[in-house]
Amino acid sequence: MWFRNLLVYRLTQDISFDAERLEAALAGKPARPCASQELTTYGFVAPFGKGEDAPLVHASQDFLLIAARKEERLLPSSVVKDALKEKVEEIETAQMRKVYKKEREQLKDEIIQAFLPRAFIRRSQTFAAIAPKLGLILVNSASTRRAEDLLSTLREALGSLPVRPLSVKVAPSATLTDWVKAQQAAPDFTVLDECELRDTHEDGGVVRCKRQDLTSDEIQLHLSTGKQVTQLALAWQDKLSFVLDDKLVIKRLRFEDLLTEQAEQDGGDDALAQQDASFTLMMLTFSEFLPALFEALGGEEIPQGI
Structure with a gap:
């Protein structure tokens, strides 16, 4: 249970996320198969385990994990x-x-x-973690559409869900560009060997670099002509690496062996215990990583009136 992508949403009001009440609410929007004349269905499933007895909400420490499944008929x-x-x-x-x-x-x-x-059936699943004390909902997806599908269905189940995409005070592309220009990121963050450079002019060009020394003269020349860094591979401490884009989408998350081995040790031989241990350790890591990331990007922007 390690998230591979991350879209971060800020709860704009204090909401009591009681696991039992949330379980009851999600039970009103269960996933189900498509009927013969339905193109798509969407609802909640158990994030861990299978069967009717598996809970729709997994609670661990101060964190909650939920999952939604979309079933659709493919008709080219x-x-x-x-x-x-x-x-x-x-x-x-x-x-x-x-x-x-x-x-x-x-x-x-x-x-x-x-x-x-007679159409083929395709099923896809999306996970989301709720961290009430942090005031965040984290969706394991790089697609805003998939995230909004989950959040809108959760809103229907709960009756209301005051949430918005998290934003920062400084344009992320400006900060990422400064980091590559200075050849140094914020404390605890390290620039890796992949980035995307985009010309800010209309119909401007795009340069994508992989396994590239970003301190090279070639990269610095692109920056000197006005290109902006719109995607950058980074590492945080010795715990995880990721690619961050200018929309604050965190992609290709990779947790280092130190964390995955600790989760294996904590979970023991039981499969569900392994999943619980990895989820808990992941969320504890996010509790440190995300505030540090948003601070490094200039601090979270709080819209007026919220």
């Missing part, structure tokens, strides 16, 4: 398009008349309904 647009074209040609040939837009749309709907029961 090209298949529908080809079937519609064939049907239209059949009607126009047999009835010697033109099939216009309104009838085409009706035919398309009929084709979709006929194909749906």
Whole structure:
């Protein structure tokens, strides 16, 4: 249970996240299979374990873990398009008349309904951790759409969820650019060997560097011409490495062996205990890492009126 990506959301009001009440709320929005004529369903599942008895909320110390599952029927647009074209040609040939837009749309709907029961099913799962004392919700995804799907469904289950994406006072790209220019990041942070440079002008170019010495003259030349660092690989202490972009999306999180080995030791031989140990250790690490990161980026921005 190690998050691989991270989107951070700030709770804008104090909310009591009682595990039992949250469990009851999520039970009102359970994940379920798609019916024969449904394109998609979305609901909550147990983050650990399987079966009806597995809880929808995993609580450990001051942290809560939840998971949502999306199930969707895959119906390629090209298949529908080809079937519609064939049907239209059949009607126009047999009835010697033109099939216009309104009838085409009706035919398309009929084709979709006929194909749906035979469509392939795809399932995807999204995890989120709630840290009430930190006032944060952390979603294990780099996709804001996936995160918003989970948060909006959680809002429906709870009745309200005052939350917004966390932001910082200084544009992240400005800070990341300064770090690469100075060849040094904030204390406890280390610049690694990967970045993305983007020209700020409209239709400007993009340079992506991997396994590159970012202190080189070549990189510094790009910066001197006005390019901004919009993505940068970093390490924090000796605990984790990640890629941060200018939207504050944390990608490709990697926890160092020191942490994963400690979780294995704490969890013992039981699989669920292993998951609990890794989740707890991950969240304790985030409790130190995230405040340090936001402070290094200029401090969290608190909108007026909040």
